Amino acid sequence: MRIHTDSFAITVVVCSIIVASVEAWSPASLFRLGRQQHLIKRPFPTRAQMVPQQRQASSTARFAKVEEIENRESHTDIPSEAPSFVRREEQEFNYAEEELLSSSSASSEEGSKNLKVPQIHLPPRISNPNVGWEHHHRATTQFVHGHISRRMKANDDPTKLLVSNADEWKILGEHKEEMEETHLRDLLQDSERSGAMYAEHDGVYLDFSRQRATLETLDLLEDLAEKQELTKKVKAMMSGEKINFTEKRAVLHTALRADRTEEVFVDGQNVIEEVHEVLDQIKAFTEGVRSGSIRGYTGKRLRNIISVGIGGSYLGPEFLHEVLKTEPEGINSALGYSLRFLANVDPVDVERTCADLDPEETLIVIVSKTFTTAETMLNARTMRQWLWDFMGNDKEVVRKHIVACASTSATEKVKEFGIDTDKYFFRFWDWVGGRYSVCSAAGALPISLLYGFNLFEKFLKGAQSIDKHFATAPFHKNIPMLMGMLGIWNHSFLNYKTRTTLPYAEALLKLPSHIQQLDMESNGKIMTKFGVEANYNVGEIDFGEPGTNGQHSFFQLLHMGQTVPCDFIGFCQSQHDLCLDGESFSSHDELMANFFAQPDALANGKTADEVRGEGIAEEDIPHRVFKGNRPSMSLLLPKLTAYAAGQLLAIYEHRTAVQGFIWDINSFDQWGVELGKKLAIDVKDHLLQARKSDDHVIEASNPASSRILNYYVDQSRDDHVCRDPSNVNSLTRVTRKTHTDHSRLPPPVQHDLGGNGGRL
DSSP: HHHHHHHHHHHHHHHHHHHHHHSSSSHHHHHHHHHHHTTOOOOEEEEEEEESSSOOOOOOHHHHHHHHHHHEEEEESOOOOOOHHHHHHHHHHHHHHHHHHHHHHHHHHHHHHHOOOOOOOOOOOHHHHHHHHHHHHHHHHHHHHHHHHHHHHHHGGGGGGGGGGGHHHHHHHHHHHHHHTTTHHHHHTOOEEEEEEEEETTTTTEHHHHSSSOHHHHHHHHHHHHHTEEEEEEEEHHTTTBTTTTTTTTOOGGGGSSOOOOOOOOOOOEEEHHHHHHHHHHHHHHHHHHSSSSSOTTBBBBEEEEEEOOTTHHHHHHHEEEEHHTTHHHHHHTOOOOEEEOOOOOOHHHHHHHHTOGGEEEEEEEOSSSSSOOOHHHHHHHHHHHHHHOOSSSSHHHHHHHEEEEGGGGGGHHHHHHHHHTSEEEOOOSSSSSOOOOOHHHHHHHHHHHHHHHHHHHHHHHHHHHHHHHHHSSSSGGGHHHHHHHHHHIISSSSSEEEEEEHHHHHHHHHHHHHHHHHHHHOOOOOOOTSSSSSSSSEEEEEEEEEGGGGGHHHHHHHHOOOOEEEEEEEEESSSSSOOTTTTSSHHHHHHHHHHHHHHHHHHHHHHHHHHHOOOOOGGGGHHOOOOOOOEEEEEEEEEOHHHHHHHHHEEEEHHHHHHHTOOOOOTTGGGHHHHHHHHHHHHHHHHHHHOTTTTTOOOHHHHHHHHHHHHHHSSSSSEEEEOOOTTTTGGGGGGGOOGGGTOOOOOOTTTOOGSSSSS
């Protein structure tokens, strides 16, 4: 019914336009208008003069083809489909023309001989009204019928719109069968293939020769990328189009690190200007805190920062914090300051975070886009209570010790919390997703407070370098595109369901956790933009651990269990290398020897003959054989700095987007986290009623839930902290300690590592 309604509405509008256009621009109407304005006194060109003997060459082959088609249409023997009133007006025009020519021929014959009339070429659809109407009618009909037929086809079988029905996808499926006959042990011996399977940009070196792929595979993946208009989608994302189609939002984390001179508009507003306004605000505020001009409620300097947030508001900034913690410039910049993250709603996390801190020297940064995230806001209220417990509940305590990073739509909620929205409110925007917000105020504020704004700016420059590379580099040299498309090859075609990130740098210990959220929250879904489920593998399971710790944790499975594609990340130079007296091999070389060995071990494996050659007993040989043929890729960078951290961040952000674009899913929403939150509210209501009465029996949505909830209430009833209403501060008693209660010295003025002067 909807289709017929749309068809009728479109037909009515189109017909109205056609009727008005034909009547207003008919030859008879134009002729009458000309006579009224006395414009026909000039010599009238003859038909021979109007149409030249030889057409002028068209400017392009495309237009020449159009002219050829129009000529063919104008000389066709098919009767005109134009309405009778159009044909009648044409006849009237011919009659009026002949009368005019005959009456003026005598007076103008002599002058016409010397008159040079321009040889004007008029296309048939203009000079011949029948052809013009037919052309218009045909184009309109095709548009209407095409619009309706597309909708009917989609409604009949929407699965036909899935990328898996594309020829390019099917060809890759056939190619996968060919690849089953190959082994990486042999592919690595192909010098031409190995020499082509790498990409390099601004110090980042990607080696993907240990992927189960050939040069033909890359060409086929490029064909798929072109079919899915990958380059066009990347441009749409970076230019501010609202590609987050379920929330009707732009996706512009790239704008957070763009140059001040660039322009990107969303709803008529240049967002780059807004971004740099906030960055300037952050720079001024953080320099004020670090210089001592901005102080706490009691006049003490603010030396401790607690960032309260969860998900992307925590994982991304903590990843960067761990990188800079042992970076030489970061060490020196952070002397005398500390940064901690409070994410988990578990009260033990509060105790661990606040232990040995002086509230009078502590600044709380609350990061929540909507300022409604349940876990974050409970921890924020706990931190506020902690400050009040030690300094009194004066509203100025909150105004001088708590700042907020939130979207502009949450301004009123920030103000209600007691925060000074004029000075201590740092905004970001709805077009920044939480897991993509490291470069926004969510990361900029806590990192700049600890390490200084200049170091954070270097991080932004590194991310910007990859943004430009991603937008401009050709497919075969585009690092994020190659990583994303090879991820699709591994997951959707070779059926590898998991993937691991293995940074051979201890300072990147939080990167796997950040990538885990970045990728699994973005692409952990099966619903496509067409409203039908994908019938192909979508969204890998990501995990990881720094090497060499991971080698003694789960590498047994990587080598001899299920196949897991691996990303190895290494650096040519260490942040702090070490060489013991009397030894010629540095600790970093020891680390990197494993970095280079593991990918070859995974690819080549070990055959039974090789095991037998080592003298192993025959019955033990099957247990020592490594099948190999396990794909990996290696990223090698010069040194782990703030700049390199920005590059890594952008590479993995764009890899995630590439896969979502190809799979036709929305990588920028996260409705999957909402259901659990809603059910948690229902459970809280049950628990609240049970806490009010010892006789209350919980009846949940199913018997299993009722049983375990009642067991929990019974087992925790005697020790429940809210049982005694007279204990007004029971919720925050765990935080009633500072550094003076832990038999520890105050925060150090000199960092233990000694900065650049240290021996290590």
